[in-house]
Amino acid sequence: MKQTITAKDVAKLAGVSQSSVSRVYFEGARVSAKTREKVLAAAKELDYRPNEFARSLITNRTKIIGLVMKGIQNPFYPQVLKQFTMAFKQHGFSVLFVHTNNDELQSDDIETLLNYNVAGVVITDATMSLKVAETFKQNKIPLVFFNRKLENSDFYSVCCNNRTASQQIAKYLLSKGATELAYIAGNSNTSTSLEREKGFYEILEQNQVTFSKYSSDYTYEGGYQIANEMVDEKQLPSAIFVANDIMALGVIDAMREHALKIPEDLKIIGFDNIEMASWPAYQLTTWEQPIEKMVEATVEYLLNEINDYTGFAKTIEIEGVLIERKTT
Amino acid sequence: MKQTITAKDVAKLAGVSQSSVSRVYFEGARVSAKTREKVLAAAKELDYRPNEFARSLITNRTKIIGLVMKGIQNPFYPQVLKQFTMAFKQHGFSVLFVHTNNDELQSDDIETLLNYNVAGVVITDATMSLKVAETFKQNKIPLVFFNRKLENSDFYSVCCNNRTASQQIAKYLLSKGATELAYIAGNSNTSTSLEREKGFYEILEQNQVTFSKYSSDYTYEGGYQIANEMVDEKQLPSAIFVANDIMALGVIDAMREHALKIPEDLKIIGFDNIEMASWPAYQLTTWEQPIEKMVEATVEYLLNEINDYTGFAKTIEIEGVLIERKTT
DNA sequence: CTGAAAGCGCTTACAG
DNA sequence: CTGAAAGCGCTTACAG
Incomplete structure (x- = not known):
């Protein structure tokens, strides 16, 4: 059995309460410099790492973004995947990668996303039925269609012009x-x-x-x-x-x-x-296609919605540019 | 606030205890057919979905595999990513995608994997220091180097011959x-x-x-x-x-x-x-390179180790085949 | 600022 | 087979 180091262990070593340990790791909580120091020292010694699951269980929010892709065969998308992963990482979010074989997302494709209570979803190169879409709305999970948009959509989408x-x-x-x-x-x-x-x-x-x-x-x-x-x-x-x-x-x-x-x-x-x-x-x-800017716009919207869900919909079109080479 | 449907809600509607609801969703637990039926009916009505985090918290195991990639630029890897995602999904595992810029995995690359207590890790196109490797060993997280192997390694690796x-x-x-x-x-x-x-x-x-x-x-x-x-x-x-x-x-x-x-x-x-x-x-x-077979071998080992950790190391080499075309 | 305590939604001995 | 209860590792009011 793997022995997990918990906040309790750190608290004991640091000579503070478990709550104080928690506060050191929870952004926005107030702790004195002295307490923080003691906790950090003890944590380092024990190689402590807050358990994300316990955290998510109680806050009811995760730092996971579901990224759904279909056309990974097309060299355009690995680039997109890379950019998204890097951008989300910068904001402390991890990427749960889901591959779908269908043009339209099936309910078993999204099962995973729902089970893990993802903070937000990016759907690339695919669409979804209204019913599936409703599930996300009900769970207030913000969603962006990347490089695709739904007809009559009340979902956010980011495309090239x-x-x-x-x-x-x-x-x-x-x-x-x-x-x-x-x-x-x-x-x-x-x-x-x-x-x-x-x-x-x-x-x-x-x-x-x-x-x-x-x-x-x-x-x-x-x-x-x-x-x-x-x-x-x-x-x-x-x-x-x-x-x-x-x-x-x-x-x-x-x-x-x-x-x-x-x-x-x-x-x-x-x-x-x-x-x-x-x-x-x-x-x-x-x-x-200005991938970087498209990714940026997607991440920005998602982060805002995660922070304060409004569910507002819009299609963002980002200007690309003609690259003249030798086939014309 | 999103109102989460919990096992308690289902229990109430089904007229059984919360434990019984849990048993219906926990593989291997015994429940009578009648109870299962009642629970499933109630669950369907409420659109219940077990919370993976609560689950992981208590079992101390997750259904997440960390997949670390570096060379996603190389068209070989999107193929690998797709195959892994599909294979893991088949066994109920989801993929946490991590992108690294370094030949050697840095500790901040693996931070995510450790925080999410991943069940296993596949590292593609990269290596890692002995110190980082030790962290995985200590946490008894099985690891496979895919298409790369460490010198003097006591890690499992899967390669082509x-x-x-x-x-x-x-x-x-x-x-x-x-x-x-x-x-x-x-x-x-x-x-x-x-x-x-x-x-x-x-x-x-x-x-x-x-x-x-x-x-x-x-x-x-x-x-x-x-x-x-x-x-x-x-x-x-x-x-x-x-x-x-x-x-x-x-x-x-x-x-x-x-x-x-x-x-x-x-x-x-x-x-x-x-x-x-x-x-x-x-x-x-x-x-x-026989990607499919290589992926299969990786998944098989990982699943075995997740089930019963041994930490045993080996290099698996899978036979490829010469494809003769017109450049020779 | 800090600690004791409740509680997130589950699993899992323990009785019955 | 089933229920009541403890507990996983955290966050967060609530007092002090």
């Missing part, structure tokens, strides 16, 4: 002389893909430019496959806006296998600015 | 007619890079083949840079074994920029078999 970004992408492509354009969508039920499509088309319609739409799934393989189908159709556009980078790389690889030159025969632009976009083999022009 | 794999890689390269070989090492203080180097050289020495060594850092940029330096030296080998895939991709891109043809002018082989290795742009020959 998908729509206006795509408008600028359309304008950029037109300025490069593209005449027939195409959009390759990601998973059709995602707000990101929908918003990007919307912004893109708005500008094309304004300029009365022909365009077509193809559907894929935000994966490399998906991009690769749809590109092959496009080539088979024999009617290639002059420029393609691919809904995210990882798909765009698949498109590039497929097009090159058909001996198409990029950007000469075909211009391609992605979205995200993942690490590989800058690799010499690709040099993909893309739209950079 | 790095050394014998590299022997086979050497043989394979020789069989392909390579005459002057090179090894590009990853971080020099990692067991993986060291073992791969050792196995590779063993065969080359046996066959009295000339070889040279270059040092890099397991990143794409590192591979790209060292390849540029190699070209500047004007004495290229006929085949390079690169210690991992992501570096190998950097090497390929750099070599191609110098108009070198792969595999005609230069053969390249990697290690890991990350997703990108199979992309048409690369078609990298590599050694596949």
Whole structure:
């Protein structure tokens, strides 16, 4: 059996009460400098560490954030995970990592979060049913959808400026002389893909430019496959806006296998600015998502809500920037 | 304030004692079918959920595994993270994700793990000092080094068969007619890079083949840079074994920029078999790490130790397999 | 500022 | 099989 050092042990050694030991470790409690000193010395000697569970049991709050991810395959997300972990750590919060296989969170996915009474939740790359959403509301657990948003949502979400970004992408492509354009969508039920499509088309319609739409799934393989189908159709556009980078790389690889030159025969632009976009083999022009700022905004909201729950909803859109490389 | 539903509430509604409610949710406790039924019905009505913290407090064990990662940038690791999360979930364990920036775990990295009294720990892509290691031993927290091992370790570690794999890689390269070989090492203080180097050289020495060594850092940029330096030296080998895939991709891109043809002018082989290795742009020959089996072995050991702590140490090496593609 | 005491929501001997 | 009661390691009014 592992012998746990408790506040009682420290109290005994320090010659103070257990309450005093507790006060030393509880932020905001008042203790005299002398008591603190004695306690800290004793604690150090015994290698004391306050039990988070006892703490949480009594305060009914935890220092754990649930982070739910689906698309960890996409190199965009490891970056996001890292940034979140570091940001939360800075504020004393730990990350409970939950992986879901479903586009829509299932109740067994959130079981863990509820059991551990997480202080807040970040949901990345997935949505949830209204019923599941209600569970969080009832438990007053603040929630942020990261890089995705619910329709008619009364939940907070943090995104890149998908729509206006795509408008600028359309304008950029037109300025490069593209005449027939195409959009390759990601998973059709995602707000990101929908918003990007919307912004893109708005500008094309304004300029009365022909365009077509193809559907894929935000994966490399998906991009690769749809590109092959496009080539088979024999009617290639002059420029393609691919809904995210990882798909765009698949498109590039497929097009090159058909001996198409990029950007000469075909211009391609992605979205995200993942690490590989800058690799010499690709040099993909893309739209950079400001991950750091997005994470910052998410953490700030969450921390505020944890501190004082209001449940207010809003969609925060953070401006990204066009990264021009060699595929356009 | 959020009103928490407790076992007491359920007990009242079900007309039984609180202990009986507890027994229904505690695996291994005996309850009559009738009691269980009443309790479950009441619990469902109230949406009751046992408080994990109260539970952990009393049992002094948790259902949380600490997963420490460093190299999340390397596409190999998101895969590992996903597999671990899924495997642990299957056994009722949740994952506390910790990110470290250091090759060697620092005490503030493990603070969280200790505070939450995690049931076990997986450390990926990092090592730790003997002092830190002792802390885990003292607290009888089982630990596995995943894809890395400590020198003179009395800790369990799970790896691919790095050394014998590299022997086979050497043989394979020789069989392909390579005459002057090179090894590009990853971080020099990692067991993986060291073992791969050792196995590779063993065969080359046996066959009295000339070889040279270059040092890099397991990143794409590192591979790209060292390849540029190699070209500047004007004495290229006929085949390079690169210690991992992501570096190998950097090497390929750099070599191609110098108009070198792969595999005609230069053969390249990697290690890991990350997703990108199979992309048409690369078609990298590599050694596949059997992630699934490695994860399985780790989880099995950890679960056994959690159940009955022995602290016994061993290095498990799991056989990978050569994946031949087009760079050799 | 400090200590004694109650209590967070559970598990687990102990009787019955 | 079931209930009453003690106790896990803390926080937090309440007196002093």
